[in-house]
Amino acid sequence: MSKYDSFTGGTSTPVTSREDDSLVATFRRMLLEEVDLHELSKVDDNQRRARLERVIAHLVSREGVILSASERNQLVRRVVDEAVGLGVLEPILNDPTISEIMINGHDQIYVERDGQLESWPAPFSGVEQLMQTIDRIVSTVNRRVDESSPMVDARLPADSRLPRGARVNVVLPPLSLNGPTVTIRLFPQALSLNQLIEKDALDRRTALLLKACVEARLNVVVSGGTGSGKTTLLNALSSFISPSERIITVEDAAELSLDQPHTIRLETRPANVEGRGQITIRDLVRNSLRMRPDRIIVGECRGGEALDMLQAMNTGHEGSLTTVHANSPDDALSRLETLASMSDVDVPFHALRDQVNSAIDVIVQLNRLSGGVRRVVDVSWVASRRQEDFSLVPLMEYAVDRSDPTRLRGHFVTHDLPARFRDRLLEGGVDVAAIEGDG
Ligand SMILES: Nc1ncnc2c1ncn2[C@@H]1O[C@H](COP(=O)(O)OP(=O)(O)O)[C@@H](O)[C@H]1O
Ligand SMILES: [Mg+2]
Known part of the structure; x- marks a missing residue:
């Protein structure tokens, strides 16, 4: 060889x-x-x-x-x-399974593949070569990084070099003791719901159910672990929003790519070298409410912004979508409650439960399985009201075939729609019979 x-x-x-x-x-x-x-x-x-x-x-x-x-x-x-091109980085950029590149000085590169870190065997030959690559990256967005501005955070649009677009962070010595340090988050490739069906991430009937939820303006939370495909599914679901609506997306690193013409994309900003000027998800969610949105899409709820998001959902911004890091629909609800309690506004615990129960309609649970398979394993409706204990009713569950040792094979089981949920869809103008009739 x-x-x-x-x-x-x-x-x-x-x-x-x-x-x-x-x-x-x-x-x-x-x-x-x-x-x-x-x-x-x-x-x-x-x-x-x-x-x-x-x-x-x-x-x-x-x-x-x-x-x-x-x-x-x-x-x-x-x-x-x-x-x-980008030299040493080219083969990494062309590998669709890699989502993050971490360069710790010229002689060490790590990559993240399917949520796992691995050391990349071909680092830079020297600091000069690394600096040249850094210059090439930041100059595409007309930025400079040198001793006088040793920290840069930039968003790179998709182009022929970076087919997926990325967010890049550079920290130079003396701030970084490892040598020039670069973190590149590669945005995931957008997949349509049809492509997700082809990958067996969900079946047609589940897709129709989710489409109905978005069209009926239910508030939907996509839940799953790191790299389980939450952002990808959120992006696919957003395609069902009418092009006549004004959509505001709020993200840490703007990964979503909506096709609707009336979309405003907001992205957070880290603090500058003096530690000032940080704009958080929370700031952006609050501000988005003053921007007359029809729908708010928050890329991921992971802090106190959950409270603002819940309040927005409860006050006339129905049909909002977000993702949360959780292992089950139950877990997702308690996680949202905990996140909301992290807000600086002191809300009593029973009131938080009320907010979650009133705001969240549907939880879509994703799972990452061996071999890179990502799948919708549960769609549940939040049936509990006000300050009742959380109660979830499954609308779809993925049943694993017990005889399959890999635990990968199984089938999607759709349940009858509960009457109250069905009514919500009807009120939202959805042709419910069409979903129920489609087997
Ligand atoms: N159904 C799927 N099948 C195969 N790969 C997928 C699927 N959904 C997402 N991916 C890929 O998995 C990686 C992680 O997806 P992402 O949506 O960013 O996950 P998360 O937001 O949960 O961290 C991306 O590279 C994405 O292209
Ligand atoms: Mg994500």
Whole structure:
């Protein structure tokens, strides 16, 4: 097996050696001597790449380096990546299973795949190479990072280099003692509800039920663990909101991509170097209420903003959507109650229960299973009212096939709709018979 073979698969684990690095560096230097990159900045990315690849292939032949065809292609690609792309980061950016990149100085990279951290075997060759990559990243958004502004937090739009878009945070020495430190959160690819059905994340009937909930303006909470697909499902559900509505999304890192024309996206801001200027989810949720929203979508409730969200849902902003980190629908309700109690407004506990019961209509529970499968395992209606103890009625449950040792196979079981829930859908103008009739 050639040492480059592991590069060619979709999800690659690169193998590099010192000789490769020095070859890449040599040809990169030669390339920069031969072509004026500035000149090439007028053509689009693909054309620029194609031209540079031709030049390097020519240089490699001219220098008489003996390489197999795949080694040669690999070398050409790495030189171009380093000359115009994001170098060492390119293979990571092209791996759809990676959601976060953590660079701790030039010689250590970690990536997050399916919620697990793993060390990436091919870090930068030196600080200079890392700084060059950082400059290239932040300059796309006209930002600068150097000794005078050693901390940068920027949102990168999706483009040919970053097909999914990302939020990047850079901290340089002397603030960081590890050397230049970069954290890149890659936004998940948007999946439509049909694509989720194809991936067996839910069935058609459950999809129709969720569509009905959104159309009838029920308040829906998507619950699940890290990486269980909450944001992805929230995004897919939001497609059922009418394009005539004014939607405000509030997120820590704006990952949602709604198609509706009348959408306002708000994103938090961390504190600056002096520790000032922080804008939290909570600030944004409160402010969004003054912006005449028809619907508010909060990317994730994880603090005191839960109280503002619940109050908004209870005061004329029905049809709002959010996600919460919890392991079951029951857990999601008590978690919202606890989060709301973290707010600086001192609300008695029974009043918080009242808020949750009145605000939340439906909980959609997601689960991440082995092999990268994400699935809707429960859809429950909050039947309890006012200060009653929480009571949930399952509308759909995923029943695991007991004979399957992997616990992956099973089927979606839809229950009859409770009368009071059915009435809510009817009031919301939903054709309930169509959902019930669809088997
Ligand atoms: N049903 C699904 N099947 C396969 N992959 C999925 C599914 N839903 C989401 N993903 C992927 O899983 C990763 C985590 O999804 P995300 O929605 O960000 O999760 P969460 O918001 O719960 O942390 C993303 O890479 C996303 O593209
Ligand atoms: Mg998320």
